[in-house]
Amino acid sequence: MTTTVNLELKFIDLFAGIGGFHSALSKNGCECVFASEIDKDCVKVYEQNFNMKPVGDIKKVNAEEIPDFDILCGGFPCQAFSHSGKQKGFKDKTKGTLFFDICRILKYKKPKYLILENVRNLYGHDNGNTWKTIYEEITSLGYLTYEKPIILSPLHLGIPQNRNRVFIVGIRKDTNEKLKEYPVFKKQETIIDDILSDNKDISDEILEKVKLSDKNISVLDLWENFLQYFKKNKIKLPTFPIWTDVWTTKDNINNLPDWKKKIIISNRSFYIQYSDFLSKWLKVSRKNPNFVGSKAKFEWQSGKFQPKDSIWTLLFQFRPSGIRVSRSNYSPALVAMSQIVYIGSKKRKLTPREVSRLQSFPENFILDSSVNKAYKQFGNSVNVKVIETILYHILNI
Numbered sequence: 001m002t003t004t005v006n007l008e009l010k011f012i013d014l015f016a017g018i019g020g021f022h023s024a025l026s027k028n029g030c031e032c033v034f035a036s037e038i039d040k041d042c043v044k045v046y047e048q049n050f051n052m053k054p055v056g057d058i059k060k061v062n063a064e065e066i067p068d069f070d071i072l073c074g075g076f077p078c079q080a081f082s083h084s085g086k087q088k089g090f091k092d093k094t095k096g097t098l099f100f101d102i103c104r105i106l107k108y109k110k111p112k113y114l115i116l117e118n119v120r121n122l123y124g125h126d127n128g129n130t131w132k133t134i135y136e137e138i139t140s141l142g143y144l145t146y147e148k149p150i151i152l153s154p155l156h157l158g159i160p161q162n163r164n165r166v167f168i169v170g171i172r173k174d175t176n177e178k179l180k181e182y183p184v185f186k187k188q189e190t191i192i193d194d195i196l197s198d199n200k201d202i203s204d205e206i207l208e209k210v211k212l213s214d215k216n217i218s219v220l221d222l223w224e225n226f227l228q229y230f231k232k233n234k235i236k237l238p239t240f241p242i243w244t245d246v247w248t249t250k251d252n253i254n255n256l257p258d259w260k261k262k263i264i265i266s267n268r269s270f271y272i273q274y275s276d277f278l279s280k281w282l283k284v285s286r287k288n289p290n291f292v293g294s295k296a297k298f299e300w301q302s303g304k305f306q307p308k309d310s311i312w313t314l315l316f317q318f319r320p321s322g323i324r325v326s327r328s329n330y331s332p333a334l335v336a337m338s339q340i341v342y343i344g345s346k347k348r349k350l351t352p353r354e355v356s357r358l359q360s361f362p363e364n365f366i367l368d369s370s371v372n373k374a375y376k377q378f379g380n381s382v383n384v385k386v387i388e389t390i391l392y393h394i395l396n397i
Contacts, residue, residue, distance in 0.1 A: 004028050004388075005397060012036075012066060012111075014074035014102065016054050018045045018368075020382035021073040021115070023361060024391065026050070027384075033067040041373050042380075048366045058101050063108035072109075074102055075117040075382045099134065106141050112175055114143065115390055116168040117382050123149055123166055134168065143170035144179050150390065154358065154383045155330055156185035160192040161358040163333035163383065169394045183393055190330045192315065192343070195357040199346055209371045211348040215290045216318070222285045223298055223323060224311045229277055231305045240266045241322055242298040244282060247271035297322030312344040331358055334379040352378070360384035 006029035013021050013035040022032050035054035037043050047053045055061060076098050106114065123131050131149070138145050149166035171177050199207060212220070230237055246264045248271070253261050271278050285291045299322045302314060316325045317332065317339050326332065331341045331350070340349045350358070352367050352374035359378050368374040391397075 005392075007395070009070040010068070011071035011073055012069045012105075013054070014058055014072065014105075015076050015098070016042070016046060017075065017381050018042050018377045019050055020359065020361070020384055021075070021387055022046070022050055023365070024382075024384045024387035025071070025073065028388065028391065030071070033069050036061060041368060041370075042377055045366065045368050045377065058098065063105045066105065066109060069109065070112050072102065072106060072111050072114040073387075074115075075380075076102060099137075103137050103141060106138075106143070110142070110172065112172050112177075113394055114138075114168070114170040115387070115394065117387075118149075118166050118168070120151060120164045120166055123151075138168070138170050142173050144173055145170045146179065146182050148182075150183055150393075152183075152185055152386050152389065153187070154360070154386055155187045155190060157385050157389060158188045158190055159358065159360060159383070159385060160190035160194060160330035161332075161334065161383070162187075162330050165382070165386070167386075167390050169390060171394060177396075180393060180396055192328055192330055195354050196343065196346070197351065197354060199348070202351055206351055206371065207348065210351050212342065216295075217347070218288055219290050219295045220311050220316075220323070222281075222288060222291060226281055226298070227300075227309070227311060227325075229281070231309060234305070235274070236304070237300040238266065238270055239300075242270070242300070243267050243322075244285070244296045244298075247278070247282060294318070294320050294322050299324040301326045303327075310344065312347070314344050315341050316344060317341050334358060334375075340375055355379075358383075360386070 004027050007025075009025075009030045010033045011021070011025050011030050013019070013032055016022065016035045016037040017039075019035075022035065026032060032050070032052060035046065035050075035052060036056070036058040037046060037054040038057050043054050043056075102114075102116065122134075125131070135145065135147065145168060149168045151164055151166055153164045154161040155163070169179075171179060202210075227237075240263050243263065246267050253264050256264070285296070295318070299319075302309065302325055311325060313328065314325050315328050315331070316323055319339055328344070332339075334340075334355060340355065342349045352371055353363075355375060355378045356365055356367060357363075359381050360383050361378075361381075362384075368377060
């Protein structure tokens with residue numbers, strides 16, 4: 001659905017961040033009567049945009065103090081369940097137990113609906129026991145919910161970001177409303193150019209913060225030479241990570257984990273196979289003082305070569321595991337760790353405003369004045385159009 005509706009329902013916004021839920025629901029005629037967020041920078045942005053200051057720690061809020069409402073919304077903290085975290089789940093004494101504060105409020109206030117969001121790993125975490133606990137808690141509180149959470153990405157809605165998230169929805173049983181059939185979504189073809197600004201339309205201040213440094217360009221040019229050699233000679237690049245630091249070493253690897261041994265052996269074989277080119281290329285590359293650490297590693301995730309393939313036509317990220325190059329039709333998932341994607345053709349990374357578009361926020365949304373804080377906030381946020389889609393689904397619109 002692309003048009004908005006006037007729902008005239010009241011909602012609360014828990015773990016509100018910068019207001020992804022608020023933006024989606026208020027756009028459709030809903031009124032926010034309570035919000036909670038513990039991050040002071042997020043609170044500032046939220047208040048600037050919605051003229052409403054969220055209270056702090058939800059653990060310290062008595063449920064009876066919350067005004068009556070129809071929909072409980074919450075993107076409860078994901079670190080306890082995320083692949084990038086320690087995956088302690090409910091054993092996490094701080095973030096993992098916040099789900100039970102949601103239950104505490106549901107039990108006392110009994111709203112008609114609930115919409116919760118978390119990382120995809122939540123469903124499989126702890127061999128499914130985490131999801132089993134969540135499902136049993138929600139149903140025991142008198143809500144209809146699906147036997148498995150909904151999985152939805154902006155990419156399913158034609159938004160160029162691959163970001164699968166789980167959504168837990170509920171309808172209070174005594175309302176006699178029914179859950180629609182479990183939704184299944186298909187990824188759509190997208191192109192990241194749809195959300196990009198021209199460099200000339202970006203302020204000098206922002207452009208200076210997002211553009212590639214000369215040092216990084218010098219390293220990328222080395223990898224461009226590497227790339228073009230294999231492309232010209234119609235040689236498929238390896239799917240395993242390329243680690244130049246192990247090409248010429250003879251260190252004993254017997255005590256390393258199997259996965260690491262496999263990568264090292266593959267790298268050494270790759271170097272030997274194409275040593276006529278690689279030995280010369282490596283010698284030149286190592287003369288560059290910036291060709292060290294993760295920048296001496298390379299991950300090609302663009303598949304078979306296309307005629308125009310170049311680092312300067314594709315997308316890439318500087319990651320701890322290496323320079324990762326991918327096709328330019330969509331961005332990898334935004335994350336709070338700020339591994340923002342770079343646009344090869346523009347020789348810069350996405351601006352905060354472009355990241356805002358990937359999360360479907362309106363163009364007039366007021367961003368944090370700090371570029372890095374804005375990246376983190378959008379990386380932690382829910383996608384506005386995704387929330388609208390979930391909202392329409394549970395309300396049968």
